[in-house]
Amino acid sequence: MSPKITGELLRQLRQAMRNCKYFSEPIQAYIVPSGDAHQSEYIAPCDCRREFICGFNGSAGTAIVTEQHAAMWTDGRYFLQASQQMDNNWTLMKMGNVLPDDHKGVFSGVYQWKNMSRALTSAGHSLVAVQDNLIDAVWTDRPERPSTQLRTLGLEYTGISWQDKITALRTKMTERKLTWFVATALDEIAWLFNLRGADIEYNPVFFAYTIVGMNTIRLFVDLKRLSDPALRDHLQLDSPSKPELSIQTFPYESVYTELQAICAALGPKDKVWICDKASCALTQVIPKTHRSPIPYTPLCLAKAVKNATEIQGMKMAHIKDAVALCELFAWLEKEIPNGTVTEISAADKAEELRSQQKEFVGLSFPTISSVGPNGAIIHYRPLPETNRTLTMNEVYLIDSGAQYVDGTTDVTRTMHFGTPSAFEKECFTYVLKGHIAVSAAIFPNGTKGHLLDSFARAALWESGLDYLHGTGHGVGCFLNVHEGPCGISYKTFADEPLEAGMIVSDEPGYYEDGSFGIRIENVVLVVPAKPKYNYRNRGSLTFEPLTLVPIQVRMMNTELLTQKELDWVNEYHRKCREVVGAELERQGRKEALEWLIRETQPII
């Protein structure tokens, strides 16, 4: 890896900072964060501005360029990589106040512009938004913004029409006395209009903004995408049923000018709703007195609670996904003794098997396929230079998932194809106890997910062990595999309470550096529970696993399990066998079915 040569680029950027047309004084420091304008977790190549300017392409890092200095802040897991990718013009800085890594990063909103602004103000500086990105001004060969074909989803997938979603949104706006709502998160816009795109790898979203008023709907999107007759029909672009459900379309970039125009016409009491994580430039278009920033938008909250149709779709997607994984594990069992399977080829095989399933669209995130010590690297992704061969002697961890038109999956299994050591089994069993403790937990309505996080750790803690990531994240329905506003983590108090219909992952782990990694992850649905009593009529909730892939008994020290835990495993395996078995049978996948039946034999 040789570092990027950045001297000339920095010279050009500094010139742009001195000559910015929006300010009379030169810009003293230019901040280049990792993200895009839509608070996306994954970003498109045209938005990789921090990588462009400094060369570092890790997922977390913020670059700051001043007249004299250029510095890039990142956290420990990226120090080596950043030092190799950046040239001498750059100083590598250690991220301050960084919490233990969340390998999923769902809640990593720590470096938002608001916090930066607050910090800068208290240090005597001020944060100003620059409408035209200065990096783009010096990035001559910047890739085009993606504009993939849009896919319409009918009621059989979404359960609710976009028109009804708009009406529900306006009801919320009326309740809160808000006149406008600005949607900037790509998954919220995709969900609202029952559309999907492929603009960002792994995330079936498309670049757009939306501004909803009480009588108008403005959609900002590359207009070339709207020529397809089926799409025009879906959005009723040519013959809206009612005037207030008529969508006005605008070019993607015109959101700033259009929002300015809206704000210029606001009455004194009018308020504009916008997510507090929206970009600085767009937020500052709204005068402060009219701005009503919220941590989670009504779309985010509505999207998180899946309706019956979406739940049914998620269940189907998970059955198909389980079929692919049973095939994979049966195949691995056969192939590993030949010494021909590597982390990369196993990941490829998993993708191939998933792609054979109906309505497969793509992966939902890069597959983590890791052998032995690589499994202890939480953010591992196999590369040719790290690629290990699967053997009968090492633990294999695979964390993978897919997008199907009816749902999104995310599953981790940890397997041993030979004889695991007593310590590996012991650790696996503690992780399993944690997984079960969350999955089987009964808790009152209104409980926030972070209150369940310690359940996942209790068994590990009791033996002096732990893992340094959260326990679960929200999962979208044919949308982003990581979504808010709920989750299970020790790190946040800002999550919204769990509700029946929400879908989260349950994924405790244990990582023995230089040796092995263990994680057991199911996607689980929040469902009502009916315990013996009902204190203050609050009602109770629990989880139902949507993931139906056997958990390897060979990795368990069953003597460490309580009767309740054994019962949970046996009941889970019974359900895997029944539901996934029927589908394997239907698809005529005999070897995988035999594997499933063997792996789901009750523990006695």
Place this chain on the structure above:
Amino acid sequence: MSPKITGELLRQLRQAMRNCKYFSEPIQAYIVPSGDAHQSEYIAPCDCRREFICGFNGSAGTAIVTEQHAAMWTDGRYFLQASQQMDNNWTLMKMGNVLPDDHKGVFSGVYQWKNMSRALTSAGHSLVAVQDNLIDAVWTDRPERPSTQLRTLGLEYTGISWQDKITALRTKMTERKLTWFVATALDEIAWLFNLRGADIEYNPVFFAYTIVGMNTIRLFVDLKRLSDPALRDHLQLDSPSKPELSIQTFPYESVYTELQAICAALGPKDKVWICDKASCALTQVIPKTHRSPIPYTPLCLAKAVKNATEIQGMKMAHIKDAVALCELFAWLEKEIPNGTVTEISAADKAEELRSQQKEFVGLSFPTISSVGPNGAIIHYRPLPETNRTLTMNEVYLIDSGAQYVDGTTDVTRTMHFGTPSAFEKECFTYVLKGHIAVSAAIFPNGTKGHLLDSFARAALWESGLDYLHGTGHGVGCFLNVHEGPCGISYKTFADEPLEAGMIVSDEPGYYEDGSFGIRIENVVLVVPAKPKYNYRNRGSLTFEPLTLVPIQVRMMNTELLTQKELDWVNEYHRKCREVVGAELERQGRKEALEWLIRETQPII
């Protein structure tokens, strides 16, 4: 209860608001909170300004007086009482955004002036501090500020001299580059100087402020208190060992002018450390650029981690306290069948028995002594009009504690002197499971107490039950029975991590409205644990109960307990018998000893 007549008082207050000498414009609204200038939980009669102006004497409430209106905000548990105590000049308002009650209120900093100020500013108003309290101006018969005799504590109680505490504080100041530290919390000042007072009921503190610089110590206190030669000697007032350990004394009220003088002489980089919960008036004396507000002061943090001498004192105090309670329970068992014991007389008996113990100073909070349905009122305190007789048919809950010179206690036991119902036993057993789950939990160093809260609830949740208060609070050593910065609650993220030497309560409960209340509370010490492994060398912690009073086996459904839980109960009772038994023997308290031996028989 007849309401307080407030018409004339409000007229006078409004006149004072119009004519305030500090502002050219009239004050439009005057806010009268519950607290005193030292963020105290309990307050002295001279500080009961909210009660004086509106008549309402509950523990939580904020009054606001404008030219036209007078309104008092409180929460649901006080609506009836407030409506009876306030006349027609006052409007009763429901507290907005109030979380489920924390019956201990340790973390109830929600209505601080900072939040008020923020809210007022965003509504177009501004919060200004008025140096002379306007209520005091119209309160003609206001009680004197208490000025009780000060007690000096030697090294045999404190383990560290006040001089060493000052030195440690200055080391922290140097580390953080702070030139001044302002102490406003009364327990921090008492702890710092190894002094105790009796200015506030239940809390062995005295009214004072302290300002520590790198070379000076200023103590603001009623100067009449400093005549005692032993006290002068303790503080080295007449012959300081070193100039930087020389204490300058000032009248209590002069803290404002003295702080103003200090601030006038600050260098451009000088910073003044002050708790972010300190009073508005005092905080605003410090210019904003020199102010360094912190949630927990270095004194608060140092005080929370008890040293070996303090731990030894706390253990001794808890043994004496257990002796008194064993006596009480043996006496109750004998007396209840006669029908002569009431909630009040039982509480009085408990106090009498505690007062027989060496170095008893007083109670640490008002005793909660409650029979049957009264036990379900979490904030209950027996009054003549609610006083119930203890019988063989109802559950009895007593939550009580004392101040001894060597330590502070706080213990809750729930007993039945006849035959408890199956439901009462079931609920008690779930609460016990929660108590044990916290007490026996092993967790990594650095864990915050709030992460343990769900352990206390899991068994209740599983049956659809819960309790609406936190699980534990910090406990002072011959200081306030509620102290920060640690605790065990679902409500906060702002607690500091638990450390070996910290002392907290463990007190889950269950309350069946109109029927009974259950709570099992021990004070527990955070101690190092030695589990099998030591992940990343972080070390582990667990709890050791300091409270050694038997937990009534008659109330348990032992079939619901796991073997681990049974072992915990048996080991706990073995320790009670051994340690408290020896002291009962020594004190010749035969009946109590017999009771103890019977109540600590192992469950098989």
